[in-house]
Amino acid sequence: MTDFLRPILCNKCGKELKAQGEVVMEDFLYVNKKWGYFSGKDGRTQEFILCESCVKQLEKQFAIPSKWKDTTELL
Template sequence: MRQFKIYNKQEKEITKIICNQCGKEIEVVNGIAKEEVLTVEKQWGYFSDKDTEFHQFDMCEQCYDKLISSFRIPVEIRPE
């Protein structure tokens, strides 16, 4: 979950990021998160019970690790 400081219609700055899973607050300095966060954004389409809904959440690295450890098919990991 992201919280913003709104300057005007075009300008806003992230002031706080909270992991939607565990509630951990991620430190933000000058609009930049001080640790890695997974952000998921999904616009649901016609073949979904959530048609036209937009979902967004943030997850800390520890919660991401717990989530992917439950996958039946492992996440593909490759070096950059």
């Protein structure tokens, strides 16, 4: 997993994710997207973090709901 600078902040609401030492106690969405040639973004890489509640807010705007799979291996 990528090393994140602390504090880890949600890009949408600015909330700091709870951490104890090295362990982040709240899960979050991490997006690392290298935009390609056809995107008009010059091949730049975009990075942002969303906390769980911001992901929930974002999903409410989805026309088509997220796909969900059961995760058998939890870390």
